[in-house]
Amino acid sequence: MRETLIKQRYRLGTKGWFYAGRYGIERYLYIFHRISGLGIILYLSLHIILTSTRIFGQGIWVASMEMVDKPIFKFGEYLVVAAFIYHALNGLRLFFIELSFFIGKPSRQDYPYTTSVKRQRPFVYLTMIALLCLLVIMSVDFYFI
Amino acid sequence: MRESRLWLIFLLCGPLLIFLLGIHLIFMHMNTILDFFGIKTGQVLAYNSVIQRATELKWLVLYFTLLLLGLYHGLYGLRSVLLELTPREKVVNRFVLVLGLLLFFSGTYVLMKSYMIGINPS
Numbered sequence: 001m002r003e004t005l006i007k008q009r010y011r012l013g014t015k016g017w018f019y020a021g022r023y024g025i026e027r028y029l030y031i032f033h034r035i036s037g038l039g040i041i042l043y044l045s046l047h048i049i050l051t052s053t054r055i056f057g058q059g060i061w062v063a064s065m066e067m068v069d070k071p072i073f074k075f076g077e078y079l080v081v082a083a084f085i086y087h088a089l090n091g092l093r094l095f096f097i098e099l100s101f102f103i104g105k106p107s108r109q110d111y112p113y114t115t116s117v118k119r120q121r122p123f124v125y126l127t128m129i130a131l132l133c134l135l136v137i138m139s140v141d142f143y144f145i
Numbered sequence: 146m147r148e149s150r151l152w153l154i155f156l157l158c159g160p161l162l163i164f165l166l167g168i169h170l171i172f173m174h175m176n177t178i179l180d181f182f183g184i185k186t187g188q189v190l191a192y193n194s195v196i197q198r199a200t201e202l203k204w205l206v207l208y209f210t211l212l213l214l215g216l217y218h219g220l221y222g223l224r225s226v227l228l229e230l231t232p233r234e235k236v237v238n239r240f241v242l243v244l245g246l247l248l249f250f251s252g253t254y255v256l257m258k259s260y261m262i263g264i265n266p267s
Contacts, residue, residue, distance in 0.1 A: 013230055034226065041219035045244075048212075048252045054199075055258040058192040065190055081174060088163045095159050141177045 025124060026117065033090050036083035043080045078142050085134045093127045151221065158218040165211050200263030205256060212252040220245045 012019075017031055053064040096102060102123045103116040171179065176186045188194055198204040224241045228234060 010230060010232065016229075037219070037222050038226065041223055044215055044219055045248060048248055048255070052251065052255040054192065054195055055255055055262065061192045061195070077174070081170060084166065084170065088167075091159045092163065095156060098156060137178070138175070141175050 024117070025121075029090055029093075029124070033087060033094075036087040039083050040080065040087060074142075078139075081138055081142070082135060085138060086131060089127050089131050089134070093123060096123070155218055155221040158214045162211070162214050162218055165207060165214070168207065169211060196259060196263045196266075199256065199259035205260065208256055209253070212249060212256075216245050216249055216252075 017034060021027070050064060050068070054061045097120055102120045104119045172186060173189055176189070179186055220241045224237055227237045227241075231237065
């Protein structure tokens with residue numbers, strides 16, 4: 001019985017992340033939050049290894065910097081900064097919602113039942129507008145100036 | 146430590162990381178915008194510049210705090226993701242802890258070694 005429950009709980013695996021069902025836009029934000037978070041932690045590990053080359057002297061440092069001074073790495077760097085901006089803004093939204101801001105006061109549920117999801121929806125839109133503005137500024141800095 | 150406390154630390158690390166990582170990213174990657182506001186960063190990735198920063202207390206504190214908070218927040222997140230995929234909690238906990246300690250101590254060693262190189266270049 002216990003094994004069946006465990007199998008049921010884990011049967012979807014990573015596929016379960018990508019099916020939003022009826023959860024709406026917040027569920028897609030959650031998927032991107034997860035992907036950007038995993039990308040950032042992978043980058044952080046590689047960043048610690050790469051920047052440690054400075055302790056082996058100037059020659060090794062210059063060689064490792066030249067190795068990553070290529071368009072593909074520049075694009076990777078762009079993706080990391082974009083992922084950070086997204087993860088930061090969406091994370092800030094989650095932080096406030098976890099602390100019960102923007103979802104209204106709790107009240108007795110009477111029929112027809114309402115959901116607090118729509119109450120925090122304007123905050124979602126505000127976050128997305130801020131995200132768009134920061135992504136445009138960052139893209140201009142990276143590629144157009 | 147209780148799970149709720151670990152989660153609360155994870156939550157509080159978030160805004161702190163946004164602030165600290167924001168400073169780091171703007172300084173290292175947004176030099177055009179900083180130039181526009183009259184802040185000259187120069188060649189931030191030049192060896193001498195990197196070693197010079199390693200000897201300054203404000204940068205040392207920033208890098209050490211970033212390392213600590215970044216690893217905690219990131220690896221707690223990774224742990225949550227892995228625990229959704231497997232019921233083997235002990236294995237996941239050990240994996241995340243070993244990875245975290247390895248990265249934390251290697252990062253701290255690099256900070257200390259860079260500081261030593263900076264104050265005594267010979």
